[in-house]
Amino acid sequence: MHNILKNKKILLGVTGSIAAFKSPMIVRELTKLGAEVKVVMTPSACQFVTPITLSSVSKNSVVTDMFDLSSQNDGAWHIHLAHWCDLAIIAPCSATTLGKLACGIADNALVAVFMAIPRNIPILVAPAMDTTMFEFPSTQKNIQTLEEWGIDIIPPEKGELASGLCGLGRLAEIPNIINEISTKLVNSSTGLPAVLDKPLEPIEDAIYKDKFQAELELTQMKNSIFEQKMKEFFKNKNVVVTAGPTIEKIDPVRFISNSSSGKMGYAIANEIAKYTQNVILVSGPVNIPKPNGIQVIGVESADDMYRVVDELFANTDILIMSAAVADFTPKHKYDNKIKNSSELTTLELMPNVDILEKMGKKKKQGQILVGFALETENEIENAKKKIAEKNLDLIVLNKLSDSNQVFGSDENEIIILDKSLEVTEFGKAKKSELAKIIVESIEKISTKP
Numbered sequence: 001m002h003n004i005l006k007n008k009k010i011l012l013g014v015t016g017s018i019a020a021f022k023s024p025m026i027v028r029e030l031t032k033l034g035a036e037v038k039v040v041m042t043p044s045a046c047q048f049v050t051p052i053t054l055s056s057v058s059k060n061s062v063v064t065d066m067f068d069l070s071s072q073n074d075g076a077w078h079i080h081l082a083h084w085c086d087l088a089i090i091a092p093c094s095a096t097t098l099g100k101l102a103c104g105i106a107d108n109a110l111v112a113v114f115m116a117i118p119r120n121i122p123i124l125v126a127p128a129m130d131t132t133m134f135e136f137p138s139t140q141k142n143i144q145t146l147e148e149w150g151i152d153i154i155p156p157e158k159g160e161l162a163s164g165l166c167g168l169g170r171l172a173e174i175p176n177i178i179n180e181i182s183t184k185l186v187n188s189s190t191g192l193p194a195v196l197d198k199p200l201e202p203i204e205d206a207i208y209k210d211k212f213q214a215e216l217e218l219t220q221m222k223n224s225i226f227e228q229k230m231k232e233f234f235k236n237k238n239v240v241v242t243a244g245p246t247i248e249k250i251d252p253v254r255f256i257s258n259s260s261s262g263k264m265g266y267a268i269a270n271e272i273a274k275y276t277q278n279v280i281l282v283s284g285p286v287n288i289p290k291p292n293g294i295q296v297i298g299v300e301s302a303d304d305m306y307r308v309v310d311e312l313f314a315n316t317d318i319l320i321m322s323a324a325v326a327d328f329t330p331k332h333k334y335d336n337k338i339k340n341s342s343e344l345t346t347l348e349l350m351p352n353v354d355i356l357e358k359m360g361k362k363k364k365q366g367q368i369l370v371g372f373a374l375e376t377e378n379e380i381e382n383a384k385k386k387i388a389e390k391n392l393d394l395i396v397l398n399k400l401s402d403s404n405q406v407f408g409s410d411e412n413e414i415i416i417l418d419k420s421l422e423v424t425e426f427g428k429a430k431k432s433e434l435a436k437i438i439v440e441s442i443e444k445i446s447t448k449p
Contacts, residue, residue: 004185005178006034011081011117013090013110014054015097016044018162019128019171023049026091027057029178038081039063040110042097066109078109082116087185090114091154092128092171095139101125101151102142119150122184126154126177131167154180164428226440227275233443234276240316241269242309242323242355244284246302250347251334260324262286263410264372267435268320269294282308284323302326302352313359318442320370321356322396328352360391368442374398383417393419393445396438414438418445 010030014023023045027037037058041051043065051062066078082088090097090110097111106112117123125146133139134156143153154177157170172180243265247257266288269281273294281296282305290296299305302325313319328349338344356371363369371392375382383397397415413428416438426437 004182005030008035008086008185009084010035010037010181011085011088011113012037012039012058013088013093013097013114014039014041014045014049015090015092015094015110016042016047017092017094017128017171018048019092020045020048022171022174023091024053024057025174026177027054029174030181031058033178036060038084040081040113042094042108042110044094044096063109063113066112078113079116082113082121083118085117085121087122087124087181088114088117089124089126089177089181091124091126091177093125095127095129095133095136095142098125098127098139098142098146102145122187123151124154124180124184125151126172127156127169128171129156129169130161130163131165131169134169152180152184163430165433230275230439230443233446234272234278236278237276237317238278238280238315239272239276239318239320240280240282240309240312241265241272241320242282242284242305242325243269244286244288245324246284246300246305246326246352248301248326248329248352249333250330250344251336251338253337256326256328256330256349258324258326260284260286261409262288262323264412264431264435265320265322266291267431268322268438271432271435271439280312282312282323302329302355306353306355306358309355309359313362316367318368318370319359320438320442321359322370322372324372324374325355326352354390356386356392357390360389363391368393368446370394370396370438370442372396372398379415380417380423383415384421387417387419387421394441416441 012023012027014020023039027039030037038060039054039058040063041054046064051064055062063077063081099105100107100111101114104115106115114123127134127143129139147153154172156168157172158166158168159170160166161169244262245258245260247255249255262283265283266281266286269279270291273279273291277293279294281291281294283296283298284305285298285300297308299308305323305325309319329352331348331350356369360369369390369392371386371390371394373383373386373395375397379397379399383395386392387395395417397417399413399415410430411428412431412434414426414434416424416426418441424441426434
C-alpha cells in the first residue's frame with residue numbers, strides 16, 4: 001500500500017501542540033516512501049520545532065507567515081499551494097486550529113491554505129492535546145463539524161501526556177498516520193463511492209477505534225454524572241472560601257506576611273462556581289484577576305479576615321479556609337515610616353486570632369469546615385491534632401519539599417485527611433486539578449456517617 005506514496009504531493013500543516021516535535025519524523029517517513037512534502041506552520045508551532053528543521057528534512061521551503069513576500073512568487077500563493085497537493089494533513093492539530101477550521105477563521109497561513117483546498121483533495125486532521133482539552137465540548141463539536149464536511153479525523157491515542165497526566169490526547173503513532181495517508185490516497189485514486197470510502201480495516205484498527213470511542217463515551221458519561229452529583233450537593237448551599245496571604249503592618253510601608261499566591265483558593269472558588277452561584281471569596285492581597293461571577297471581598301490583615309469570616313459564618317454551609325493567615329502581628333504599629341534602624345531594634349509580636357479555631361467552636365450541626373495546613377515535620381500527626389482541636393471535617397495538608405515549593409507554583413502535592421482520620425495522598429498536579437479533588441472530597445465527607 002505504501003507504494004501509493006511514490007511521487008505524491010503531500011501538504012503537511014503543523015500547529016502549536018507540543019507533539020509538533022514529531023513532525024520532522026512524519027516528513028522523513030513520507031519522503032523515504034517517495035512523496036514530495038511541503039510544510040505550512042502556525043506561528044505557535046515555531047515555538048516547538050523550527051522551520052529550518054522541517055525545511056531540511058522536506059527539501060522545500062516552509063511557510064510560516066501569510067504575508068511573507070518570498071512565498072508570493074505566483075500571486076495568490078495559498079491558492080496555488082492548495083491546488084498543488086494530492087493530499088493535505090494537519091499533524092499535530094491543536095484545539096485552536098480545530099476551532100479556526102470549523103469556524104472559517106483564516107487568520108494565519110495554515111488555515112488560509114487548508115480552507116482553499118479543493119473538495120476533491122482529501123484532508124486528514126490528527127488532533128493532539130491534553131485530555132481535558134480534547135474532551136471539552138467545543139473541541140468535540142468542532143471535530144464533529146469537520147467530519148460532517150468530509151474531513152477525516154485520525155483519533156488521538158491514550159497514554160502519558162506532556163502535562164504528566166495520562167489519558168486520551170497523544171498524537172497518533174507515526175506508522176498509523178502514514179497508513180491513514182496511504183489508505184486515503186488509495187481510495188481517492190480508485191474513486192470509490194462514499195459508502196465504500198475506506199477498505200475494510202484490519203481487525204486491530206477496528207478494535208482500537210471501538211475502544212477509543214467507548215472510552216471517550218464512558219469518560220463523557222462519568223463527567224456528566226459527576227457534574228450532576230456536584231450540582232445537587234451544592235444546591236442551596238452558601239460557600240465561603242478564603243485565599244491568599246494576610247499582611248500585618250509595622251508602619252505605613254513595612255509589613256509581615258508570607259509567600260502565598262492565593263492560586264489554590266482561587267482555583268477552589270472557581271471549581272465550586274461551576275456548580276453554584278452562592279460562592280464568596282474572601283481574599284488577601286494577591287496578583288490574580290478577580291474571577292467572573294464570584295463575589296470577592298478583599299481584606300488585608302488577619303483581623304480584617306476574621307471580622308469578615310465571622311460575620312458570614314452564621315449563614316455559611318461550607319467554609320474552606322485555604323488562606324495563609326499570618327500567625328503573628330506587631331504589638332505596636334507605627335503611624336509614620338520608621339526612618340532608620342535605630343528606631344526599631346526589636347520587633348515585639350503578639351498572636352493573631354486563630355480564625356479556624358474560632359469557627360470550629362461556633363460550628364453548628366450540618367456546617368462543613370475545611371482547613372489547610374503546611375508542616376515541615378510530623379505532618380500527618382500534626383494534621384490529625386488540628387482536625388480534633390479545631391473541630392474540622394477535612395484538612396488539606398500541603399507537602400513542602402525541594403521538589404514542591406507550594407507557594408507561587410501552579411502545581412502542588414497534597415494529603416487529605418477527613419474527620420474519620422482517613423489519609424489520602426495525591427501526587428504533583430495542577431492546582432486546578434487538585435481543586436476538583438478537594439471539592440469532590442468535601443462532597444464525599446457529607447455522606448460519611
